[in-house]
Amino acid sequence: MKLASLKGGRDGRLHVVSRDLCRCVPAAAVAPTLQAALDAWDSCAPHLRALAAALERGPLPDEVPFDPAMCAAPLPRAYQWADASAYLSHVALVRQARGAEMPDSFRHDPLLYQGGSDTMLGPRDPIAAADEAWGIDFEAEVAVITDDVPPGVSPQDAGGHIRLLMLVNDVSLRHLIPAELAKGFGFFQSKPPTAFSPVVVTPDELGEAWDGARLHHPLRSHLNGALFGAPDAGTDMAFGFPELIAHAARTRPLGAGCIVGSGTVANHDRTRGSSCIAERRMLEQLADGAARTPFLRYGDRVRIEMLDADGASIFGAIEQTVEPPR
């Protein structure tokens, strides 16, 4: 099934969305918000599935057209946002551009940062930045949402805690990153609010494209209407989601509604293009000695989407414009 949080209140209003993303129906009778549904997933999910099945069968009295512009983030605020960097071609390239080797440990020890989760952006919310000189960039990713995960969970058991999947734009302020990371405590100002796809989907919606650890479809990013990259999210992901969850839960439980991100999707095959501007700039620099593609400016438009084998949008599109704060 597919779920969305329509804008309303601090936590949105949970809706079940039709598979073709054309119609939706309020799920308030089951759970007012997605967080409430995740808090009691085992009891809520069957009722949500029944509602989804009824919606597919035909018109429901309270259904409305589904409009991604009315969507908040599936979790407009979340308790945990753990974002990995699981595509090592991206990590290696970042380091190569500055003449550094990627430590061999990165091949067996996942890289994960603690993201801020009190303000999550809906799929059509603007990327609000007070200064274009911050080096505004997008990062297209896949993410999962878990139920309650016990501390020390094994990678074998972690997969069973994945309840939902969605797409992410992990907005990054590139020019704030070097000074911030040099301080040693990781990202803070350099990672402003993250944006998410209109809908989240249960794993069964993905068919064989979801193997329990990786999602095998190209992740398509457009910049100002032009295709920027379409690397396959299932290819070259060094750590599957169960491994990332186990890493995050090594010394702590993870609460229901925990979001775990894949990191910027990237393939070793460079002809697939990139999922962020920084990567293209690094390739330009390595090829020509200078980066040509500028970071985002006010008015620039980013679109992130994943299509199924029939060309239908799975999660709906993230479509954001860069703007000064209102």
Added chain:
Amino acid sequence: MKLASLKGGRDGRLHVVSRDLCRCVPAAAVAPTLQAALDAWDSCAPHLRALAAALERGPLPDEVPFDPAMCAAPLPRAYQWADASAYLSHVALVRQARGAEMPDSFRHDPLLYQGGSDTMLGPRDPIAAADEAWGIDFEAEVAVITDDVPPGVSPQDAGGHIRLLMLVNDVSLRHLIPAELAKGFGFFQSKPPTAFSPVVVTPDELGEAWDGARLHHPLRSHLNGALFGAPDAGTDMAFGFPELIAHAARTRPLGAGCIVGSGTVANHDRTRGSSCIAERRMLEQLADGAARTPFLRYGDRVRIEMLDADGASIFGAIEQTVEPPR
């Protein structure tokens, strides 16, 4: 006024607590949880204050004795936990011990890390660690809780967003920190769930000890019944809370219920003792060439408390025992 979240459900049950920490009364008629109260602080606070005043005047029909052992964290799960390192004597000492200089920028650019907030520990919850060899340590801190903070807020305006104060035990796994920080993305596994004091208090409860930016009382830490340190939280705090909030909000809004921590309280006057074991170990190493005080082992007891000028506990005590996971 003083507030507490008694254990119950995922988010606790909001109670108003008497000034002497002896009695409390459910506040469910105003707001079921502290997060709900913070989400609508301007409308809830007057009713909570009225309830607090009634509780001080005399017995209420539904009051019960206040028992810190029944307390969850004030926010058992939160949307934002931003922890600073504002006592530079602590920062400088950590670096001195490994022969490094503290960058001069640390004197004007606050150090802040993004903490995980999906599982917060109550004041009497155990410190559960699967391995004693992780280098388990406590860190005694002061923290504030804000209402909604707009992005780019000035330090001048940030102070007005401070609604509540509390104490923190920022549990740290010292032996996991070096490898994790070396990866460049900050803390994750090395910062397991954080613990909080039984009650949160509004700034007016603190009288002249709260100057709007710093809380001027010794923060008393005990280890296995012996006083470990009592540095003054208002002394040597390089950045006040309004500056820390402004730093955290530079590129993003902060949502209601955002927790901002001071970092390990430390004074340049070493006779005041330490608020974590790592600091004492560093002083031992500098003095004698070897650290003698071990990190925490199963069964060790940590107590963190702040007393007012009359010797009364302001926030109640954090009292935790280190245990293997259940």
